[in-house]
Amino acid sequence: MNKLTSNIFTAIFLIITQVIIFNNINLFGYLNPFVYIVFVIYYPIKSDRIFFIFISFLMGLVIDVFSDTLGLHAAASVTIAYLRPIFLKISFGQAYIHQVIKFKNIDLKDKLIYISLLSIVHHLVLFSLEIFNFSKTLFVIEKSFMSSIFTITACILFSYLFKTNER
């Protein structure tokens, strides 16, 4: 299977699981993991950035269409897609600058920092746009961090599930 088709299959699989399973977990009534950002997290590093930003936007838009939150997920995932090089630099440092990292063989600590940064920024953008009310800033932060914990756990588990075709 070539790279493009396997990417498309991963995307479709993530969208389906997100909208059917993970959007209905509703832990404590308001917490859902947004596992589809695994796509942004593990997208090949050396690929064309323009295409990557655009495809992340589309991914968010599809999730939006399914969950009737038009624009929210699109905005959040295009943000993390654009900022990803910065997060890579923070979490992997020299290894990223010298272009030698492979998601396959990085240790858990670095991976955890990387995924946490990405998902916290994603959730902050998502929930502040959703609630959009300065008087509820504390609620936005609380909701973002609680959901992030959930998302990070799910993403780590997901990444072990796809150990074989991790790029």
Next chain:
Amino acid sequence: MRQIIDFFVRNKNFILFLTLFSFSLIMIFSNSSYHNSLVLNSTNSISAKVYNSSNSITSYFNLRNENNELLKENTILKEIIFNSKSNYDSLKYNVFDSKIIKNSYSFNNNYLTIDKGLNDSINDDMGVVSNKGVVGITDRVSKSYSRVISILNTKLNLNAKLKKSNHFGVLNWDGMNYTSIQLKDLPKQSPVSIGDTIVTGGNSFIFPEGILIGEVSSYKLDETQNYIEIEVDLFNDMTDLKNVYIIKNNHLEELKELNE
């Protein structure tokens, strides 16, 4: 000229990001029905099919409970039919049954999707209720699916009143807790006490008067000291809904003409 082109080439990532980001902001904050009219919501053919097929599996899980609920309701309805002597020639309201195929309650603006649409003579602005009370109002309708604004949506305002008197106010959710909803602008002199039932008011063209909503769990005067603000505990468990009824007001056109 050369420099301008250079600038764009150097910052092409940032420009693309900015364009897409502002595009999504426009989608979020434009309330006009133009953007999300047809394709970009959960009633479009692909997403509705996905939800429908997942629903056809999960709907088996709860079958026993659903049956009991329906049976209970049927007995109540039978009672009403046997006790009433009205004729059914000129019904003011028609009722259609429907199933929820997608529910959400974790956002600030929640929507449900149901499996009836234009083909089943459903239109927008029709009331949706369950056997326990109000669920929402249809807002977008495709051929065989429609989207319902849940009462757990901060954009929805409903007319509601106390069951024991005719004082009415505006029902609107604050987005915090999905088991309770807020009734505002109720006049100060209305006789509220904890445990009172809140029902839909007669001022709405969408719902008939007297459909259950919830009961008063606490109340206080608002900032102006002229109106009462009530915290209403919903009778409906919005997290566990399956069978709903859509109410069609047959006099809607006439009432709208009258008010123009």
